[in-house]
Amino acid sequence: MPSAEAPIRLGIVGVGKIVRDQHLPAIARNKDYALVAAASRNATVDGVANFATIEEMLAADVEIDAVSLCQPPQVRHQAARAALEAGKHVFLEKPPGATVSEVEDLKALATAKGVSLFASWHSRYAPAVEAARAFLASTRIRSVAIDWKEDVRRWHPNQDWIWRAGGFGVFDPGINALSIATHILPPMFVVSCALDFPDNRDAPIAARIDFLTSTGQPVAAVFDWRQTGPQTWDITAETDAGRMLLSAGGAKLAIDSRVVHDEPEQEYPMLYRRFAEIVRAGKSDADLAPLQHVADAFMLGKRNVVEAFFD
Numbered sequence: 001m002p003s004a005e006a007p008i009r010l011g012i013v014g015v016g017k018i019v020r021d022q023h024l025p026a027i028a029r030n031k032d033y034a035l036v037a038a039a040s041r042n043a044t045v046d047g048v049a050n051f052a053t054i055e056e057m058l059a060a061d062v063e064i065d066a067v068s069l070c071q072p073p074q075v076r077h078q079a080a081r082a083a084l085e086a087g088k089h090v091f092l093e094k095p096p097g098a099t100v101s102e103v104e105d106l107k108a109l110a111t112a113k114g115v116s117l118f119a120s121w122h123s124r125y126a127p128a129v130e131a132a133r134a135f136l137a138s139t140r141i142r143s144v145a146i147d148w149k150e151d152v153r154r155w156h157p158n159q160d161w162i163w164r165a166g167g168f169g170v171f172d173p174g175i176n177a178l179s180i181a182t183h184i185l186p187p188m189f190v191v192s193c194a195l196d197f198p199d200n201r202d203a204p205i206a207a208r209i210d211f212l213t214s215t216g217q218p219v220a221a222v223f224d225w226r227q228t229g230p231q232t233w234d235i236t237a238e239t240d241a242g243r244m245l246l247s248a249g250g251a252k253l254a255i256d257s258r259v260v261h262d263e264p265e266q267e268y269p270m271l272y273r274r275f276a277e278i279v280r281a282g283k284s285d286a287d288l289a290p291l292q293h294v295a296d297a298f299m300l301g302k303r304n305v306v307e308a309f310f311d
């Protein structure tokens, strides 16, 4: 484990959109890290040692304490296992894997190796999420609606992996909503689900999922990737203390239309702060509740075939 003062020497894997948009700026501004290496088949990062694969990176003569794995979920388990076997701490982009049991396998391996595993859920770090959690804990929830509707052409252009089996389809954004819901609501479980699969794709473009909380309140989620124009990332709760609207993906909170929290987001800087904290404390942080709900939705989901989707 790096000492409390020494920066964590980090390798980053799968240099695509999220690495460029969020990981590299967040790492550059955090003194807890020194980015020393990158592994990507078709991309490089300036100023560090570059490799085509994580295996080459781990075998090379570069001192690395930790890796951030930012490839699509279908190929993350193999890379995570290689890193854990080599004694590295592992930061997993969301979703942490393609199945629940493969991430359980990683949790067990991290424990056996005495290194930290971080299943990062960036939306849990959205600015108004903790305020929403505190509000809901102070009242009685009657019902909840989750509406996560966005334009797949705008946010995921030319991402073929997302439409393949294990790519999650509309659950790629939907799991962000579930990562917030599982943090601010009582425990819940899926009771019914309908999934819309485009005729030419192996992953759904829309999903309607009904949950019940352990105390019997309904939670109705609608995920849809066909929304053009304004985008919707809202969680609405009817409560004894009024209507709570957590909107803009967790950035803004209103109670009975009165805005009580609205701040710029800092999700990735906070994720990297949390990762350094668990590495230095010798702990893991790998909650699989959002992934379990996605698995259950696929398990119970009625499959509808809808119009083919073309980029």
Ligand code: NAP
Pocket (backbone or CB within 6 Å): 013, 014, 015, 016, 017, 018, 019, 039, 040, 041, 042, 043, 070, 071, 072, 073, 075, 093, 094, 095, 122, 159, 161, 172
């Ligand atoms: P992306 O732009 O497609 O980048 C992923 C990179 O992984 C690719 O550029 C590719 O780089 C590498 N890769 C390795 N094996 C691959 C394979 N079999 N198929 C495709 N790419 C492979 O995707 P992204 O948007 O950055 O998303 C990556 C992860 O971050 C996903 O789990 C996603 O849910 C999460 N995330 C994305 C966003 C976002 O706004 N885009 C936000 C939050 C989280 P090489 O070809 O160079 O190897």
